[in-house]
Amino acid sequence: MSTPHLAAAPRTEFTLRALVLGVVITLAFTAANVFFGLKAGLTFATSIPAAVISMALLRNFKNTSIQENNIVQTVASAAGTLSSIIFVLPGLVIIGWWTGFPYWASFLICALGGILGVMYSIPLRRALVTNSDLPYPEGVACAEVLKVGSPGDEATKHGAEDSRAGLLAVTWGAIVAAVFAAIVATRTFTSDVKSYFRVGEGVTGFDFALSMALFAVGHLVGLWVGLAMLLGAFIGWAWGVPHFSFLHEATGGSLEDIASATWSTNVRFIGAGTIGVAAIWTLGKLVKPVVSGLTSAMAAQRVRKAGDLASLPRTEHDIPITIVGAVMLACFAPIAWILSNFATETGLGDHMWPLVLGGLLYIVVMSFLVSTVCGYMAGLIGSSNSPLSGIGILVVIGAALLLVFGIKPLLEPGHEKGLVAFALFVTAVVFTVAAIANNNLQDLKTGQLVDATPSAQQWALVVGVIAGAAIIPVVLDVVNEAYGFVGAPGATAKALAAPQAGLISALAMGVIQNNIDWSLILIGAGIGVVLIIVDEVLRRTTKGAHLSPLAVGLGIYLPTSSTLMVVVGAIAGWYFDKRADRSARPEATKQLGVLLASGMIVGEGLIGVLIAGIVAFKLFPLAIVGDEFANGPAVWLGGIAFVAAIFFLYRWTERMARTVNNA
Numbered sequence: 001m002s003t004p005h006l007a008a009a010p011r012t013e014f015t016l017r018a019l020v021l022g023v024v025i026t027l028a029f030t031a032a033n034v035f036f037g038l039k040a041g042l043t044f045a046t047s048i049p050a051a052v053i054s055m056a057l058l059r060n061f062k063n064t065s066i067q068e069n070n071i072v073q074t075v076a077s078a079a080g081t082l083s084s085i086i087f088v089l090p091g092l093v094i095i096g097w098w099t100g101f102p103y104w105a106s107f108l109i110c111a112l113g114g115i116l117g118v119m120y121s122i123p124l125r126r127a128l129v130t131n132s133d134l135p136y137p138e139g140v141a142c143a144e145v146l147k148v149g150s151p152g153d154e155a156t157k158h159g160a161e162d163s164r165a166g167l168l169a170v171t172w173g174a175i176v177a178a179v180f181a182a183i184v185a186t187r188t189f190t191s192d193v194k195s196y197f198r199v200g201e202g203v204t205g206f207d208f209a210l211s212m213a214l215f216a217v218g219h220l221v222g223l224w225v226g227l228a229m230l231l232g233a234f235i236g237w238a239w240g241v242p243h244f245s246f247l248h249e250a251t252g253g254s255l256e257d258i259a260s261a262t263w264s265t266n267v268r269f270i271g272a273g274t275i276g277v278a279a280i281w282t283l284g285k286l287v288k289p290v291v292s293g294l295t296s297a298m299a300a301q302r303v304r305k306a307g308d309l310a311s312l313p314r315t316e317h318d319i320p321i322t323i324v325g326a327v328m329l330a331c332f333a334p335i336a337w338i339l340s341n342f343a344t345e346t347g348l349g350d351h352m353w354p355l356v357l358g359g360l361l362y363i364v365v366m367s368f369l370v371s372t373v374c375g376y377m378a379g380l381i382g383s384s385n386s387p388l389s390g391i392g393i394l395v396v397i398g399a400a401l402l403l404v405f406g407i408k409p410l411l412e413p414g415h416e417k418g419l420v421a422f423a424l425f426v427t428a429v430v431f432t433v434a435a436i437a438n439n440n441l442q443d444l445k446t447g448q449l450v451d452a453t454p455s456a457q458q459w460a461l462v463v464g465v466i467a468g469a470a471i472i473p474v475v476l477d478v479v480n481e482a483y484g485f486v487g488a489p490g491a492t493a494k495a496l497a498a499p500q501a502g503l504i505s506a507l508a509m510g511v512i513q514n515n516i517d518w519s520l521i522l523i524g525a526g527i528g529v530v531l532i533i534v535d536e537v538l539r540r541t542t543k544g545a546h547l548s549p550l551a552v553g554l555g556i557y558l559p560t561s562s563t564l565m566v567v568v569g570a571i572a573g574w575y576f577d578k579r580a581d582r583s584a585r586p587e588a589t590k591q592l593g594v595l596l597a598s599g600m601i602v603g604e605g606l607i608g609v610l611i612a613g614i615v616a617f618k619l620f621p622l623a624i625v626g627d628e629f630a631n632g633p634a635v636w637l638g639g640i641a642f643v644a645a646i647f648f649l650y651r652w653t654e655r656m657a658r659t660v661n662n663a
Helices: 016-040 047-058 066-087 103-130 137-149 159-185 212-221 223-247 255-285 287-302 321-345 349-381 388-406 416-449 454-482 499-512 518-541 549-557 560-580 586-616 633-661
Strands: 192-199 202-209
Touching (some): 016 212, 016 560, 016 586, 047 416, 047 586, 066 103, 066 388, 066 499, 103 321, 103 349, 159 212, 159 633, 202 560, 212 223, 212 560, 223 255, 223 560, 255 388, 255 518, 255 549, 349 388, 388 416, 388 499, 416 454, 416 499, 454 586, 499 549, 586 633
């Protein structure tokens, strides 16, 4: 730990330019994350891409420092975590309660829950970061990137070149992906390569979406997750869709219509069961280390001498606990007001006080629990690997059960949907707390390693939360208007999958209304149990091989248009990394691949939101060719252009890495 004398040295850290740059990156990355989280059920971590962009841009200013770059990535990290609200909030549209996303209600859910997530995790910092040996894999990785690329004693001779190369990788990845997506929107390039056919008496098919962002997601999640999703797609479309389309003797419409309807009404609920079991299992495996780790950390904190807490160095300065308490109270007041409004809107006004007080108490208690658990999980396995969907499942089931036993017996029949909506609303607040708490301690670990001020980071994350909360309702509303969500009333063939929101809303309806086919959920749960056993055997008997049950569940739950290109990206990313192992600096080369993939997601995500806006508001027609061209030459043109673009981007990245390595 730094000495008080060194820690007190003046430095550039919490600056206006860092906040502005962090907010700009947050807005862009959040929009992209929301769009592709709804499409593929996966989001990408934003801290390292934000750090690279920051180092490359702020290097042109005087007096920049590693701590200032750390503030930028702290603000921007909200984009990767707050966007996880898409795992719950679209459920209100899916169940038909909302037709869109009311801006201020959605903003307040995200902002208040996010700020509470920051405040709840502040008292945990000393126990789980300063006095803990938790690995914090993502926090340490981000700190290493900052150290080698920022000005200062620890910067390497390659640091400046790495930062510039990283910025180029993000920028060109974004530009190429955005241009390709824009051409696809004109129908000059096809959007997907698909085929549907009969298998015996049933129907099945496949759909390769020509999406650079989905390809990039595959690169980021890695080979084994990609293969697990391929297995899920195989279970869903080689067994599930043919079996149920034959069983129900589906007729009428095209083969694609039959296959899609079978997947939507049967197979995806099997996937939901697998996801639920896998998420709870992942969470369950962490119970013992979480409890023992927290117990030992708190015990160690109690035996510290009182003198150690006096005259704390700057690197131990948190937001004062009195301010933390005041901010939390300031958040609970509007949450109570929102709950009362929502209770009235759902037709439950006669029971407003029990709902408001019970909902507020549930949020207070569950927020404390999930902050502690998620903070520890982030330190143990990293924020990106934490089973947030498992948290959401447990929270929504708990809320639904309390409403079933506490409120439902007092109501006349017909108010069940209002109870489902209220359960989702409460879950959305707690889930936002969980997502931010999951991220905050990771950021603070990065800060500890680069000699940052904790309170500055904590305020920076509040800024990031507010910025992310401002853009999320807009993006959600635009994509809902343009595409809608699978399972929502009036959903079209272009509807976004929103897998976690679909699962969580289905569970809430199942508990309160008992209107889902639990046999399908149980089949999926059984598949999940088998996968868990296989995964444990692989982990114990092989070196590095594993089969993520959660990824298999996503493969079953998602349409092939959202999974198959992820698999291709995972294989291509694995091959890129294998080639990188033969380079002079393997990790630096692999990092450029990660940044290239992140840029692809951002570029296609942003252009996707723009296209959704054009479609939603009917500004002008996008198509410039007719059906004959779109169904003929466009297929070959799109496929060839996609493969060529990916090939040249990877080769260019490899050449750039060699140039930097030889500098």
